[in-house]
Amino acid sequence: MNSEKLIKLFEAFVKKDSDAFHKIAWEIIEDEKRKKHHLLAAQLKHILIENTSSLNMNHIQQIPPIPRDNEKGFRLLDVKKFFLDWNDVILSKETEEILKQIVQELEKENLLNTYGLKPKRKILFYGPPGTGKTLTAKVLSSVIGYPLVFVRFESVISSYLGETASNLRKIFDFIEKGKWVVLFDEFDIIGKQRDDPTEHGEIKRVVNNFMLMLENYEGDSVIIAATNHPHLLDIGVWRRFDETVYFDLPDRERRKKIFEKYLKVLKKDKNINLNKLSEKTDGFSGSDIEQACIDALKNTILNGRELLSFDEVEKAILRQRNKIKAKRTGKYE
Structure with a gap:
């Protein structure tokens, strides 16, 4: 890629010059076409065209300090911004209707409040691997306009007694400080059945703590838990979610x-x-x-x-x- 154009692209973004940004972006796409990098050119074009209406270079949400675990100092979460829409994920009609209603409820929250109702903010995605659960979380983040928070379970789970529950508390404290779509992927790691004979007492305490935190959360963020193994989840966990969404294999x-x-x-x-x-x-x-x-x-x-x-x-x-x-x-x- 032309280094001069790359520098100009970054300068346009930093200066919030949308016209210059798009002009240079199109030039880069044409350059890639001439190099016969058809796949890259098509991907860049798709991003630019499909998401122009969503791109607001004047809006940058301030991100609080990222929480870390005490054991090794690893980040407990990552924050990313996506520019996708419903065309980027192919779902069953029923699943898509449920998800679009969730978005509609959030958009018309004030109207619901006048009737003493609240939008759904705690959602469980479940279904076989590779059926679009993570991608759908990215799409929801884009459509709603909130950054996506990925919870890093490899950092959250600690070998020290009580540290995993402490890490979860740090994550919920972070969530309280902004508006996010929060994804707990591979959620069965911490949502396991409390009566599982193969697990020790620490897991039971973690599950209890998570359910309490989830139940007490009343902020503006949307919390999504995703699992490929719903049979592993504690029955009490299911009751804490406002909506459960099944992702099936495509017909x-x-x-x-x-x-x-x-x-x-x-x-x-x-x-x-x-x-x-x-x-x-x-x-x-x-x-x-x-x-x-x-x-x-x-x-x-x-x-x-x-x-x-x-x-x-x-x-x-x-x-x-x-x-x-x-x-x-x-x-x-």
Whole structure:
């Protein structure tokens, strides 16, 4: 990338000069096209076009000091800003309707308050891996306009007695200081059943503390817990959430849409049939299909071919199917 243009891009951002920022951004996209970096150019163009209406360079939320654990000094969370919309995630109609109502409730909070009602702010996402739970949290963060807080469980969980509960308290104290979408991913780590015979007393205390903190939270942030293993969660945890949202494996029509989304960056051979690809990926998650598409695109680009062929995508699907089998059985063919 041209270093001079990169410097100008940063200068435009710092000076909040939106016109100059977009002008230079478009120049960079055209440069990448000339270099035949089609995938990168398409991604940059998508970010710029789809999110221009969301981009407000004059609004920067002040971020309080990031809390750290006492044991090793690791950060307990990360704060990131995303510029996505509903087109960036492919969900079932029912799931999307539930999520859009949550956003609508937040947008019309004052109206609800006049009737003594409150918007839903504590949400549990559950379902198989790779079905869009984390991506949906990013989309909600973008649509609502709040930065996304990722809780880092590898730092939160401590070997010291009482330290994990203390770390959770630090996280909730941080949340109280702003408006965020907070994601507790792989939530089953701390939401485990208290009567699990394999766990010691410390886990029970952590679960009790978390449920109490969640129940008592009345701030402006949206708290999302996501798990691939809902059967591991304590029954008491479920009752603390205002809404539970199930993310299922994509059906045939959604699989077709996922292929359309990820294969659009390259010209496709006329023999590519998205319906057939959808049929061949029954049981795949959205993440599995995405990975197969990326694999096929990379091989096409690296081999200097202009068109993406059906055979290339089919081979990528087979490789991904073997990976899925290896994860489930420990065997690879």
